[in-house]
Amino acid sequence: MYTEFFGLSEVPFSIAPDPAYLFLSDRHREALAHLTFGFNDTGGFVLLTGEVGTGKTTVCRCLLEQLPENTRTAFILNPALDAQELLAAICDELHLPYDAHQDTIKVLFDRLRDHLLERHEAGENTVLIIDEAQHLRPEVLEQLRLLTNLETNKKKLLKVILIGQPELQELLRQRELRQLAQRITARYHLLPLTRDEVIQYVQHRLKVAGCQRPVFTRSALNKLHKLSGGVPRLINLLCDRSMLAAYAAQQWQVDGKLLKAASREVQGLVEDTSQSNSWLWQGISGLAACVAAVILIWQLWPMPKPEPVVAEALPESDWLAVAQQSRNLPDGFRELAAIWGVNESRSDCQSLRRYGLQCLWSQQPINRLAVLDHPALLKLQDEQGMQFYAVLTHVQGDKVKLHMAGQQLETNMDWLLSHYQGSSVLVWQPPQGYQGNIGTNASASQIQWLETQLSFLQGQPPRVLKRYDAQLAERIRWFQLSQNLEPDGIAGDQTLIQLNAQMGDVPLQLSQEL
Numbered sequence: 001m002y003t004e005f006f007g008l009s010e011v012p013f014s015i016a017p018d019p020a021y022l023f024l025s026d027r028h029r030e031a032l033a034h035l036t037f038g039f040n041d042t043g044g045f046v047l048l049t050g051e052v053g054t055g056k057t058t059v060c061r062c063l064l065e066q067l068p069e070n071t072r073t074a075f076i077l078n079p080a081l082d083a084q085e086l087l088a089a090i091c092d093e094l095h096l097p098y099d100a101h102q103d104t105i106k107v108l109f110d111r112l113r114d115h116l117l118e119r120h121e122a123g124e125n126t127v128l129i130i131d132e133a134q135h136l137r138p139e140v141l142e143q144l145r146l147l148t149n150l151e152t153n154k155k156k157l158l159k160v161i162l163i164g165q166p167e168l169q170e171l172l173r174q175r176e177l178r179q180l181a182q183r184i185t186a187r188y189h190l191l192p193l194t195r196d197e198v199i200q201y202v203q204h205r206l207k208v209a210g211c212q213r214p215v216f217t218r219s220a221l222n223k224l225h226k227l228s229g230g231v232p233r234l235i236n237l238l239c240d241r242s243m244l245a246a247y248a249a250q251q252w253q254v255d256g257k258l259l260k261a262a263s264r265e266v267q268g269l270v271e272d273t274s275q276s277n278s279w280l281w282q283g284i285s286g287l288a289a290c291v292a293a294v295i296l297i298w299q300l301w302p303m304p305k306p307e308p309v310v311a312e313a314l315p316e317s318d319w320l321a322v323a324q325q326s327r328n329l330p331d332g333f334r335e336l337a338a339i340w341g342v343n344e345s346r347s348d349c350q351s352l353r354r355y356g357l358q359c360l361w362s363q364q365p366i367n368r369l370a371v372l373d374h375p376a377l378l379k380l381q382d383e384q385g386m387q388f389y390a391v392l393t394h395v396q397g398d399k400v401k402l403h404m405a406g407q408q409l410e411t412n413m414d415w416l417l418s419h420y421q422g423s424s425v426l427v428w429q430p431p432q433g434y435q436g437n438i439g440t441n442a443s444a445s446q447i448q449w450l451e452t453q454l455s456f457l458q459g460q461p462p463r464v465l466k467r468y469d470a471q472l473a474e475r476i477r478w479f480q481l482s483q484n485l486e487p488d489g490i491a492g493d494q495t496l497i498q499l500n501a502q503m504g505d506v507p508l509q510l511s512q513e514l
Contacts, residue, residue, distance in 0.1 A: 002243050002244055002246070002247035003209075005247045006211060006215055006243065006247075007210065007211065007212060007213070008206075008209045008210050008211055009209055009210035010209050010210075011209070011240065012205045012206050012208065012209035012211070012239075013205060013235075013236040013237075013239040013240040013243070014236065014240070015233055015236050015237065017057065017058070017061075019061075020208055021204070021205050021208050022058065022062075023058075023200070023201050023204045023205070023232075024058070024062065025055075025193055025194075025197040025200070025201070026197070026503055026504065026505060027190060027191055027193070027194075027197070027505065028055055028058060028059050028062075028190070030188070030431075030449075030505075031048060031059045031188045031190050032059050032062050032063060032066075033445075033449065034186050034187075034188040034432045035048060035059065035060075035063050035161070035186055035188065036063065036066060037186055037432065037445045038184075038185040038186020038187075039063065039067075039127075039159060039161075039186070044145075044148030044156045044158065044159065044160055044183045044185075045148065045159075045160050045161075045162060045180065045183050045184045045185065046159065046160070046161045046162070046184070046185060046186045046187070047161075047162050047168070047172070047184050047186070047187035047188070048060065048161070048162070048163045048164075048187070048188055048190065049163075049164055049165065049166055049168050049169055049187070049188075049189050049190070049355075050165070050166075050189060050190030050191070050341075051165065051166065051192070051231065051341055052165060052231070052233070053231040053232055053233025053234060054190045054191070054192055054231055054232065055190060055232050056131075056163050056164075056190055057131065057163070058232075059190065060129060060131075060161065060163055063161070064129075067125075067127065068125065070123055070124045070125060071124070071125045071126070071127055072094065072119065072124055072125070072126050072127070073093075073126075073127045073128075073129060074090050074093030074094050074126070074127070074128045074129070075093060075129045075131070076089055076090070076093070076128070076129070076130045076131065077131050077132070078132075079130050079131070079132055079133055079135050079136045079140070080135045081140065082137070082139075082140065083105055083139055083140050083142075083143040084104070084105045084108065086140050086143065086144075087105060087108035087109060087112065087143065088100065088103075088108060090112060090128060091108060091111060091112065093128075094112075094115060094126070096111055096112070096115055098111060105143075109143075109146070109147070112147065113150055116150055116157040116158055117150075117157065119157075120152065120157050125159065126157065126158050126159070127158075127159045127160075127161065128144075128147075128158060128159070128160045128161070129160075129161045129163065130144075130160070130161070130162055130163065131163045131164075132163070132164060132165075133162040133163055133164035133168050134164035134165045134166075134167040134168040134171060135164075136162075136171070138171070138174060138176055138177055141171075141172075141177055141180055142176070142177070142180070144160055144180070145177075145179060145180040145183065147160075148160060148183060166189070166341075166342070166343075166355070169189075169354045169355065172184075173354070186432065187356065188356055188432070189341075189354075189355040189356050189357075191230075191340065191341050191429070191507055192228075192229050192230030192231050192341060192507060193225075193230035193231075193232065193235075194225075194230065194504045194505070194506065194507065194509075195222065195225040195230075195509075195512060196504050197230070197504065198221065198224060198225040198228070198230055198235060199221045199225075201232065201235060202216060202221060202224070202235065202239060205236075205239075214253065215243065215246075215253060215254055216239075216242075216253065216254045216259075217253055217254065217255045217256065219255065219256040220242075220253075220254050220255050220256045220258070220259045222256075223256045223259050223260060224238060224239070224259055227259065227260070227263045230507065238259065238262060238263055239254075241262040241263075241265060242254045242258050242259045242261075242262035242263075244262075245258050245261065245262045245265075246258055322404060322405050322407060322409065323380070323382050323386070323388040323404070324388075325404075325405035326388040326389050326390060326404040326405045327386070327387065327388050327389075328389070329389055330346070330347070330348070331389070331405075332377050332389030332390065332391065332404065333347055333348060333377055333389075333425070334346075334347045335377075335391050335403055335404070335406075336375060336376075336377045336391050336425070336426075336427060337352060337427065339375050339391070339393070339403075339427075339507055339508050340352075340355070340357060340427055340429075340507055341355075341507065342355055342357070349425075352427060356429055356430075356432070357427050357428065357429055358427070358428060358429075358430050358434075358493075359425050359426070359427055360425065360426050360427075360428060360493055360494075360497065361423075361424075361425045362423075362424055362425070362426075363422050363423055363424075364422075364424060365422070366392075366395070366413070366416060366417060366420060369392065369395075369424060369426070369510070370395040370510055370511075371483070371484065371498070372426065372494070372497050372498060372501065372510075373498070373501035373506065373509045373510050373511050374426040374427070374428055374497060374500075374501065374506055374509070374510070375391055375392060375393050375403075375426065375427070375506075375508050375510065376391070376392045376424045376425065376426040377389055377390075377391050377392075377424060377425050377426070378390055378391070378392050378402075378416075378420055378421075378423075378424050379420075379421045379422075379423040379424065380419040380420060380421060381419055381421050382419065387421070388404070389404065390402040390403065390404035390409075391403040391404065392416075392424075392510065393408070393508060393510065394510055394512060395413075395510045395511070396511070397413075398412050398413045398414075399412065399413075400412060400413055400415075400416050402416075426497070428493075428496070428497045428500055428506075429500060429505060430493075430496060431445075431446050431449045431450070431496070432445065432446075432449075433445065433446060434446065434496075436492070436493070437490050437491065437492045438450050438468075438490070438491040438496070439468055439489075439490045439491070440468045442468060444465070444466040444467070447465050447466065447467065447468050447472065448462075448464070448465050448466070450472065450476070450491055451463055451465045451472055451475075453499055453503060454472075454475040454476065454478075454479055454499075455475075456503070457479065457499075457502060457503070458475065458478075473489035474489070476489045476490065476491050476495065477489045479495070479498075479499065479502075480495055483495075483498045483502075485498070
């Protein structure tokens with residue numbers, strides 16, 4: 001409806017997958033690198049998790065495109081099956097005949113075993129991909145493990161890629177599945193897009209659709225990141241709806257006001273219809289039907305976490321009231337984990353490792369935390385000498401924003417410094433398999449990852465590296481000097497944390513605009 005108005009060749013923000021609109025953020029590329037590494041390993045399982053709409057299927061499609069020509073794939077889209085039904089579904093995907101009425105689990109298993117051996121002798125690999133794997137029952141996962149028992153002296157005959165929502169991580173922690181969990185050679189939890197990636201994503205899709213001018217204002221794009229939480233599927237819904245709204249209002253650009261109104265519409269929060277000047281009711285027949293359709297689509301996915309209440313310039317009495325609700329360290333840590341897309345009732349550093357995340361506990365001043373550019377949980381003390389906890393989310397000059405007890409509160413640096421006790425913890429995402437320091441003894445995959453990241457920052461093509469060399473050490477020292485770190489040429493926690501910040505691999509950066 002609005003394509004001609006904006007000079008587009010087609011609708012740019014459809015939620016249907018289209019290879020022409022493929023956009024790989026740094027997070028997607030890193031996920032792809034982890035999965036590729038796991039696929040080339042000798043183990044049986046590779047795991048990719050992420051919230052709904054974050055791009056898991058996109059990463060999987062890219063992985064499939066990179067597989068060797070001698071690879072056969074079986075794709076299971078509906079895993080709500082029992083063990084026998086799953087084996088039959090795999091046979092269907094591999095075009096193996098069987099008797100659906102008489103063949104038992106053993107018969108189906110033997111048929112698959114014989115087929116995998118035949119394909120191996122013919123020089124072919126077989127990959128099984130299961131989407132929405134969080135719906136698999138434990139007994140079905142155990143049957144999958146038994147399938148991956150089939151192996152030669154050098155490799156497994158079947159690779160299994162499990163794709164699912166974060167609940168899949170919980171499922172695999174069950175005691176009866178510990179043998180399967182030990183066979184996962186690569187795992188990656190895909191986080192939402194950063195603010196800069198959201199902007200790049202929107203610009204990319206508009207360009208592919210033939211757009212020749214900016215459709216969204218800068219403020220609208222910043223608001224889009226907040227409203228969507230960086231989830232591509234929600235970005236598509238909001239962009240499509242707001243462009244329709246702009247067309248209805250005959251407005252050439254989507255601003256923050258239009259985007260916010262569009263967000264309320266797709267959430268079903270209809271504004272007062274008595275406002276006769278509302279753009280919703282201006283001059284388009286059938287627009288109500290479009291709204292209903294979008295609302296129906298929206299209901300198929302979870303809503304993004306609502307923005308916390310913002311209270312500006314709260315008096316000290318109100319601060320004390322909020323502090324009373326923030327005495328508990330686990331509650332504060334849960335708020336920090338939520339920023340990283342981890343919403344568990346019990347979040348701690350150990351549980352975050354399942355999502356590929358780590359903690360850094362430190363005794364650092366606020367100005368040093370600001371340089372690290374990651375949200376951090378701070379230990380504070382009120383005027384009565386009582387401890388409380390708050391998540392530092394923004395630092396801009398003298399302005400500071402904190403998150404505690406479900407509220408976002410603004411204050412100034414003097415107030416924070418007078419209450420800060422010097423103890424903090426931040427969450428960050430290390431490269432796969434990181435055990436502390438990337439140096440001469442690091443794995444080839446970690447060395448290549450570091451080379452790629454630093455080359456990108458220097459605007460140079462990355463080399464193919466398997467060993468830590470003098471040139472890589474020099475690049476590390478160059479980066480450390482630029483970040484006021486000790487230039488030892490070894491990539492430790494703080495070097496990698498600041499590297500992540502420079503690459504935008506943080507869901508929320510302290511330096512982002514307030």
